[in-house]
Amino acid sequence: MNAAPMNTTVTTPVEREHALHLLHQMLRIRRFEARAAELYGAMKIRGFLHLYDGEEAVAVGVMEALTPDDNIVATYREHGHALARGISAGAIMAEMYGKQEGCARGRGGSMHLFDAATRFYGGNAIVGGCLPLAIGFALADKMRGQERITCCFFGDGAVAEGEFHESMNLAALWRLPVLFLCENNLYAMGTALERHQSVTDLTRKAASYDVPAATVDGQDVLAVEAAARTAVAAVRSGAGPYFLECRTYRFRGHSAFDTELYRTKDEIEQWKQRDPITLFIHLLMDEGLLSETDLAELERKVADEIEAAVAFAEAGTWEPVEDLERFVYSDRRSP
Amino acid sequence: MSGNGQMVPMTYREAVREAMREAMRKDERVFLMGEDVGRYGGCFAVSKGLLQEFGPERVRDTPLSESAFVGAGIGAAMNGMRPIVEVMTVNFSLLAGDQILNNAATILHMSGGLFNVPLVIRMATGAGRQVAAQHSHSLEGWFAHIPGIKVITPATLEDARGMLWTALEDPDPVLIFEHASLYNMAGELPASAGPVDIDRARVRRSGADVSIITYGACLFKALEAAETLARDGIEADVVDLRTLRPLDDETFLASVAKTHRAVIVDEGWRSVGISAEVSARIMERAFYELDAPVERICSVEVPMPYARHLEQAALPQAETIVATVQRMVHAHV
Numbered sequence: 001m002n003a004a005p006m007n008t009t010v011t012t013p014v015e016r017e018h019a020l021h022l023l024h025q026m027l028r029i030r031r032f033e034a035r036a037a038e039l040y041g042a043m044k045i046r047g048f049l050h051l052y053d054g055e056e057a058v059a060v061g062v063m064e065a066l067t068p069d070d071n072i073v074a075t076y077r078e079h080g081h082a083l084a085r086g087i088s089a090g091a092i093m094a095e096m097y098g099k100q101e102g103c104a105r106g107r108g109g110s111m112h113l114f115d116a117a118t119r120f121y122g123g124n125a126i127v128g129g130c131l132p133l134a135i136g137f138a139l140a141d142k143m144r145g146q147e148r149i150t151c152c153f154f155g156d157g158a159v160a161e162g163e164f165h166e167s168m169n170l171a172a173l174w175r176l177p178v179l180f181l182c183e184n185n186l187y188a189m190g191t192a193l194e195r196h197q198s199v200t201d202l203t204r205k206a207a208s209y210d211v212p213a214a215t216v217d218g219q220d221v222l223a224v225e226a227a228a229r230t231a232v233a234a235v236r237s238g239a240g241p242y243f244l245e246c247r248t249y250r251f252r253g254h255s256a257f258d259t260e261l262y263r264t265k266d267e268i269e270q271w272k273q274r275d276p277i278t279l280f281i282h283l284l285m286d287e288g289l290l291s292e293t294d295l296a297e298l299e300r301k302v303a304d305e306i307e308a309a310v311a312f313a314e315a316g317t318w319e320p321v322e323d324l325e326r327f328v329y330s331d332r333r334s335p
Numbered sequence: 336m337s338g339n340g341q342m343v344p345m346t347y348r349e350a351v352r353e354a355m356r357e358a359m360r361k362d363e364r365v366f367l368m369g370e371d372v373g374r375y376g377g378c379f380a381v382s383k384g385l386l387q388e389f390g391p392e393r394v395r396d397t398p399l400s401e402s403a404f405v406g407a408g409i410g411a412a413m414n415g416m417r418p419i420v421e422v423m424t425v426n427f428s429l430l431a432g433d434q435i436l437n438n439a440a441t442i443l444h445m446s447g448g449l450f451n452v453p454l455v456i457r458m459a460t461g462a463g464r465q466v467a468a469q470h471s472h473s474l475e476g477w478f479a480h481i482p483g484i485k486v487i488t489p490a491t492l493e494d495a496r497g498m499l500w501t502a503l504e505d506p507d508p509v510l511i512f513e514h515a516s517l518y519n520m521a522g523e524l525p526a527s528a529g530p531v532d533i534d535r536a537r538v539r540r541s542g543a544d545v546s547i548i549t550y551g552a553c554l555f556k557a558l559e560a561a562e563t564l565a566r567d568g569i570e571a572d573v574v575d576l577r578t579l580r581p582l583d584d585e586t587f588l589a590s591v592a593k594t595h596r597a598v599i600v601d602e603g604w605r606s607v608g609i610s611a612e613v614s615a616r617i618m619e620r621a622f623y624e625l626d627a628p629v630e631r632i633c634s635v636e637v638p639m640p641y642a643r644h645l646e647q648a649a650l651p652q653a654e655t656i657v658a659t660v661q662r663m664v665h666a667h668v
Contacts, residue, residue, distance in 0.1 A: 071414070105447030114446035121413065121450065126437045132403045133438060136410020136418075143366070143392060143416065150410075163433070166403030173398065327448040328482045330506035 005274040006217040006247050014222055016289045020298065022064070022221050023284065026056040026277050027302045029080040032089055035306050036079070036096060036110075040256055044313075045096045047109050048125075052080035054219075054251035057276035058183050059084045061224025062151065062246075065232045068118065071137045071150040075183075076111035076125035077250075081153060087115045089305055090312035099316030106319055107327060119148075127188075128161030130154060131180075135167050138176035138241075149177040149235045157188025159205060160196050168241070172209040175240035179231055180211070182245045183218065189254045190262040206243035218248030219274040251275075342523040350495035350524065351381050351457075351513065355419060357529075358503055359389050362417060365503060366393040368404055369421030378423050379459060379518050405431035405456065409439050409508075412454040417503050422458040425474045425512065439508040440483030454508045455499065460488075461514040461552055461602055462650055468638035471646075473551070473602040475512040476609040479579035485509045486579040487533050490554040492522045494577060497531030509533065514552035514602075536577055536586035542570030545660050546590040548613055549600035550576040553651055557600050560656035569664050579609055587613065588621050595626040596663050600651050605633035627663045632656055 014022075033053055039045045052059070059080040066072070074081045082092050087103055095102025096110050104114045104123075112123035121137065124130035134152035141148050158164050159182065171178045182202055186193050193200050206213035212234060216227035224246055231242040249271040253260050260268075284290035345353070358365045366389075367382060373396040376383035386394040397404040401422060408420035422428045428435065435456070443451045462471035479486040487502065487509060489495045495513070502509035539554060540561050547557040554575050561571035572590045576582065591597050597617055601610040610631040617629055635649040 073410075100447075102447070104445060104449065107447045108445040112445040114449050116449050121410075122442065122445065124438070126433055129406070129433055129437055132406020132434055133410040133413070135403060136407035136412070137414045138410075139407055140411040140414035140416045143411075163402050163406070166398070166400035167406075169398060170400060170403045170407065327444045327446075329485075330443060330451045331448070 005219065005249070005271055014289070019284050019289050020294065022060055022225070023277070023280055023290070024298050024301070025060040025084050026221065026280065027298055028089070028305065029056045029059065029083050030277055031302045032083060032306055032309070033079055035310065036093070039096075039310070045110070046098070047111075048076070049110050049256045050077040050254065051252045052077055052250070054271065054275065055183060055185060055248045056080055057221035057224050057280070058218045058246045058248055061221045062181055062228040064225045065228035066151055067148070069148045070119065071134075071141075071148060072118070072120045072153075073130045073134045073137065073150065074120070074123060074153045075127070075130060075155060076123060077155070078113055078123050078153070079110070082113045082115070082120060085118045085120050087113065087118055087120060089309035091115070093309040093313040094316045097313040097316060098318070099313055100319040101312065101316040128154065128158040128163035131158065131163050131167035134178050135170050135176060138171065138178045139174065142174070142176055147236070149179060149232065151179040151181055153181045153183060155188065156182065156184040156186065156193055156202065157196070159202055160188065168206065168209045168211060168243070171241040172211050175238070177235050177238070178241040179235050180206070180241060180243045182243065183248055184245050185248050185250045187250070187254070187263070190258070192262065202245050203243065211241050211243050213243035213245065215245040215247060218246030219276045219279060221276055221280055341526040343526050345492060345522065345524050346518065347492055347495045347513075347520045348379065348381050348518040350492045351499070352383070352385065354496050354499035355382065355385060356388065358419070358500055359385070359393060362503070364415065364417040365419065366395060366416065367419045367421060368395040368397055368408060370397055370399055370423055372396060372421050377421070379515065381518065382421070401427055401430035402434055406434040406438060408454050408456065409434060409442070409452050412452050413442070413450050418454055419499070419503070420454065420456045422456060424470050424515070425458050425460040426469050426472055428456075428458050428474070435478070435484065435510070436481055440481050443507065444483060451506045452508045453503070453506050455502045455511060456508070457511045457513060459515040460512040461516060462634070462639045462646060463516040463552070465641055465643055465646060467641040471639035473634065475510075475551075475579055476601070476603040478510050479609060481580075483507070484580065485533065486512065488512045488514075488551045488577060488579060490514070490517065490551050490575055490577070492520070492524050493528060494531060496524055496528045498533050500530040501533045505533070512551065516552050533578055534581065534583065536583040537575045538572060538586065538590060539575045540571065540573040542572045542594070544569045544571065544594055544664060545596040545598060546572045546574055546587065546594045547598050547600060547656065547660070548574045548576065548587050548590070550579065551602060553600045553602050556651060556653045557656060559653040560660070563653065563657045564660055567661065569660060571660065576613075582612065582616070584616055584620065588617065591617055591621045592624045595624055597625070598630045598632060598656065598659055598663070600632045600656060602634055602651060604636050605631055606636065608633065627666065630659050630663060632659060
């Protein structure tokens with residue numbers, strides 16, 4: 001059954017400092033989004049809010065394998081990627097508030113986070129629409145002899161889009177440095193994988209383009225990191241693109257409007273047994289790498305960061321309506 | 336190239352090719368990408384010879400994947416290159432509609448001004464070659480609806496030669512619509528011909544009695560009509576819009592203020608198109624200048640038929656322009 005969690009054991013060993021860093025990153029995402037959901041309920045955040053709850057190990061593990069110079073293209077469920085990549089929680093929260101201190105001045109919102117310093121090129125809310133962009137980023141780098149690679153996140157739903165197939169073919173044909181990072185959470189919004197794919201082994205799609213591929217347990221942050229390092233090394237070697245499927249699950253609905261008629265509570269509960277954060281905490285405690293005190297300290301750091309982010313967003317300002325028509329065309333006065 | 340005044344015989348096709356050649360020579364970030372632009376030489380032979388001169392890295396044949404290669408152009412533009420993406424025809428561009436509308440036009444705005452998209456997309460547009468309903472439409476008006484992109488329609492050799500470089504220097508996406516019936520148009524250009532602006536309309540023929548406002552291949556039907564009308568004592572001001580977005584209101588409004596009559600000629604369909612937009616702006620800003628209602632001559636609202644007599648009947652023609660102007664002028668003498 002496709003919806004069953006993978007039953008791999010969590011990978012070991014890991015150094016304590018690195019382990020705490022990974023846990024910290026996952027906790028930041030989990031707590032940040034829980035707070036965002038509350039603020040959505042309080043109507044501080046509006047529009048769509050697509051939460052990453054349950055999938056944190058994927059963004060955290062993959063970002064570890066990338067360098068600051070690499071390019072990131074992501075989907076509309078990208079708070080986790082943005083946080084793990086290093087966009088400040090305050091800039092993300094302010095963006096969700098619609099404040100001009102947000103990372104896209106409040107023009108993008110939750111689905112369109114952007115940041116130049118971390119080479120984070122969106123937050124794309126058309127399923128599959130970010131893949132051709134990734135091809136272009138990688139093409140430009142290859143043409144100019146740059147070392148960097150482009151990592152493109154997308155979900156299983158995107159695999160049904162023509163843009164996925166066009167982009168895989170083009171990347172393979174031109175041997176472009178693209179990491180196709182498929183977050184297979186088993187549902188394209190509410191349509192289960194076996195109801196939208198004639199072939200549910202997604203690595204076979206990659207095989208048809210002669211793109212090397214691997215599948216990893218996306219609930220295991222160490223396994224994700226290891227698989228991503230292998231994938232990134234392959235791409236950086238100049239061998240062309242690589243397809244990495246991370247098997248994961250979203251614990252909450254597709255968006256705030258989802259009544260979840262399409263899946264059972266049992267299935268969700270079964271997956272929650274493989275919560276990437278709980279699994280990792282248990283592993284680290286079993287290994288003697290994490291104490292209750294360490295965990296409390298991490299939680300306190302995360303809580304402080306989120307409170308500061310909320311305070312930053314609350315204190316943020318609204319862009320003057322007179323500026324409404326800016327950023328439609330470039331302001332030639334700016335450098 | 337020799338003296339500035341020296342005239343060189345050239346077709347529209349060669350003018351576009353020269354513009355691309357010059358751009359690739361001047362700026363190593365510029366490259367051409369599209370279906371059959373390399374070995375085939377371009378489906379309209381526009382890029383013939385460029386592969387030999389610049390090599391396959393910079394004259395890049397693509398698979399038939401409009402969405403992927405247009406999107407790749409966007410990504411490459413955001414990452415430091417200056418791509419020219421060729422889409423064979425405007426009808427095919429609909430396969431890349433997601434990338435043009437949802438990415439090229441929006442990323443500057445969605446990113447709060449962080450990332451601009453200095454991309455040029457060229458495509459053929461228009462009818463007259465009996466290639467029926469999937470290769471003949473004039474959809475530049477659709478694209479002109481979209482904030483965030485610029486839409487330009489070179490009609491003359493000078494513009495075919497000169498608008499591309501200016502478009503490449505623009506920080507935002509520019510779509511260039513080349514009417515397919517113009518590629519064989521022959522004429523002369525100064526050897527020194529170079530970049531021209533992409534934001535002003537141009538009066539191509541001066542007259543005091545009526546403004547004929549048009550763009551693209553219809554410019555030449557309008558000029559032909561103007562010569563016929565002149566024999567009847569009616570002098571037409573012929574305005575070539577050149578740029579459909581942003582529209583240069585001032586030039587056509589000044590023309591209307593001079594002539595007090597306006598006929599808009601557009602190969603696109605009448606409903607909800609460029610002709611409707613120009614007409615509305617005249618109503619909004621020059622209503623009291625008008626001696627007659629604005630008239631529009633557009634393509635008949637059918638998918639373009641194959642049979643020659645039907646296709647010609649569907650398109651704006653010089654005779655229709657002449658008859659319309661005569662009716663307008665004589666009704667108000």
